[in-house]
Amino acid sequence: MDRFFKLKELGTNVRTEIMAGVTTFMTMAYILAVNPAILGGSGLDTYSIFLATALAAGIFTLAMGLFVNFPVALAPGMGLNAYFATTVVASKATDHPITPSMGLAAVFISGIIFLILTVTKIRQLLVVAVPDGLKHAITVGIGLFIAIIGLKNSGLLTISLDAFGRDFAKGSYTDLGGSETVLHLGDLTQPTVWLTVVGLFLIGLLMVLRVRGAILIGILLTTLIGAIPGVDVVDFGTLKGQDWVPDFSQLNFWDLDFGDLLSTGLLSAIATFTFVELFDTFGTLVGTANRAGLLKNKEEGQKLIGKAMVVDSLAVSGGAMLGTSTMTAFVESSAGIAEGGRTGLTSSTTGVLFLLSLFLAPIALLVPTPATSAALIIVGVLMMQSIKEIDFTDLVIGIPAFLTVTLMPFTYNIANGISFGIVSYIVLASASSWFGKKKYSVHWLMWILFVLVIARYLFIGSQG
Incomplete structure (x- = not known):
């Protein structure tokens, strides 16, 4: 095992890797419940989606560990699943409705x-083409992104849609005179909110005391506290009478309809899936690899990311074959990396746990949202450490880095942050090189991305 996963070479051991894998699973196990709930609205059967989610996450996360030796887990992506259900498969009243099978x-x-x-190595070139300052900004942005996920999921942070004055039915906006703010502190009297605060301090205290497995231990302790009478966030009584054996006959394998691919809706959907996943995966892989210290050697880092992108590509198509929306590298993998995960043994452990969850779903889903939310907030703190690597005094790097960091959490979209970072860097670097004193090297692939980003927002819009 040491030779296969290069444990000593990467400064880790079996115990650390397995605990890291369990931690990653704990922080992303919510997808087993959330994905069926979201995709169920598109007309797909919720139980078949559960089976597809667990199988796809297990198989391809295991592949990431065994064939790439990379501590990143894969699962159906949040955001893209909502786009699939609410936008792609939502026009059922039209003359040419897009069915779930067509969406898949x-x-x-x-x-x-x-x-x-990936095979043509265009995706791998992103690692070389994107400046180091922007790579670190991606890491920081993802840190804030997953922190805001934790804050929002727990209820510690609430978002007021009324602050925008938005009428969703008419698509209109009204001026509220600035009387409302967008972000609010949640209701601290709610058990789920204060349990998150308890979990946050528990994990923080354990980390300050340098306790091994602090995040995982914190998640488990928070779960136990949630089961205390009077709190009642966790109910172990739900384990009674559960069906523990999965019914694979309900899996919608290869339920794909290629009959009307030239329709405008489907072409737009394919373009959106491709664009958003391209940048989401790149951002997550680079951000997590940076955090794990796996990109210090650029040549080796490029090879690693390249292999990971091959598995990711196969996971997207494989997930659709199994019956779920776009698979992607999960930012929650950072939780396992924060626990010391450095090799594929971490992701292999997570993959095995996803496969076991097919038989142990009731137990896997007992871990409450406050426990995982607290872990995600702490991981956000850890990923913020990369901000010290960004030279904000050089505004050609500083401004794009700032836009990358801020737009990821505030637009709730990794691709938006990377897109604005790329466009602003090209504009500023070119202006400085042509009219200023300082010359900047701009990789040819960055120019192609510049054109693609502009085209995406002009012709597709901000969907996804």
Whole structure:
């Protein structure tokens, strides 16, 4: 095992890697419940989606560990699953409605496009093309992104849609005179909110005391506190009478409809799936690899990211074949990396746990949102450490880095942050090189991305 995963070479051991894998699983196990709930609204059967989610996450996360030796887990992506359910498969009243099977076909095709881009090494070139300052900004932005996920999921942070004065039915906006703010502190009287605060301090205290497995121990302790009478966030009584054996006959394998791929809706969906996943995966892989210290050697780092992108591409198409929306590298993998995960043994452990969750779903889903939310907030703190690597005094780097860092959490979208970072860097670097005193090297791939980003927002909009 040491030779296979290069444990000593990467400064880790079996115990650390397994605990890191369990931690990653704990922080992302919510997808087993959330994905069926979201995709169920598109007309897909919720139980078949649960099976597809667990199988796809287990198989391809295990593949990431065994074939890439990378501590990152894969699962159906949040955001893209909502886009699938509410936008792609929402026009049922039109003359040419897009069915769930057609939507899954669009996801499958986007995976093939990723595979072609990866095999031709275009996706891998992103690691070389993107300046180091922006790479660190991606890490920091993802840190804030997953922290705001934790804050929002727990209820510690609430978002007031009324502050925008938005009428969703008419698509109109009204001026509220600035009387409302967008972000609010949650209701601290709610058990789920204060339990998150308790979990936050528990994990923080354990980390300050340098207790091994602090995040995982904190999650478990928070779960136990949630089961105390009077708190009642966790109910162990729900384990009674549960069906523990999965019914694979209900899995919608290869439920793909390629009959109307030239329709405008599907072409737009394929383009959106491809664009958002391209940047989401790149950002997550680079951010987590940076955090794990796996990109110090640029050549080795490029090879590692390249292999990871191959598995990711296969996961997108494989997930569609199993019956779920776009698979992606999960930012929650940072929780396991924060626990010391450095090798594929971490992701292999997570993958095995996802496969076991097919038989132990009731136990896996007992871990409450406050416990995982607290862990995500702490991981956000750890990923913020990369901010010291960004030279904000050089505004050609500082401004794009700032836009990357802020737009990820505030627009709730990794791709938006990377997109604005790329566009602003190209504009500022070119202006400085042409009219200023300082010359900046801009990789040719950055120019292609510049054009793609502009085209995406002009013709597709900000969907996804």
